[in-house]
Every structure is written in structure tokens, then in C-alpha cells.
Amino acid sequence: MPDTQNTAADSPESPDSPESREQRHLAQEKKNERYAWWYLAYFLFGIHIVAFVMIYAVTHAK
Incomplete structure (x- = not known):
């Protein structure tokens, strides 16, 4: 029955x-970009914690 083939791939x-x-x-690109911003935010937050x-x-060393 070739005349009744499913043409759903063309729709x-x-x-x-x-x-x-x-x-x-x-x-997917939007999701990946959102995750990249979250990773950057966590990284920068972590850097500040380490710096503090x-x-x-250093200030309390004797």
C-alpha cells in the first residue's frame, strides 16, 4: 500500500x-545558558567566601 504512506515526517x-x-x-540552548549563569553565580559566591x-x-594571625 504505497499510496497510503504516512507523511507525518513532512508535517x-x-x-x-x-x-x-x-x-x-x-x-536546550536557553536551558544551558541558564545553567551557565547559575554556575558562574555559585563560583563567584564561593570565591568571595574563600576571600573573606x-x-x-590574616587579620587574626599572631
Whole structure:
């Protein structure tokens, strides 16, 4: 029955359509960028904690 083949791959709603792939790619890129900002925030917070501990240690050393 070749005349009744499923043409879902050609429809825009198909999971493998270029529009769908682009949307998934953009969503994943946005998620990755958000995670990168969180990692940067945690890193900078950690650096400040270490700096404050070192300042405390130096100022209270005898």
C-alpha cells in the first residue's frame, strides 16, 4: 500500500521536522545558558567566601 504512506515526517508538527528540531535546539540552548549563569553565580559566591575566610585568617594571625 504505497499510496497510503504516512507523511507525518513532512508535517510541521512532526517530531523530526526542521521547525521542531530548531525549537528543541533553542530550548536546550536557553536551558544551558541558564545553567551557565547559575554556575558562574555559585563560583563567584564561593570565591568571595574563600576571600573573606583568608582575610579573617590574616587579620587574626599572631
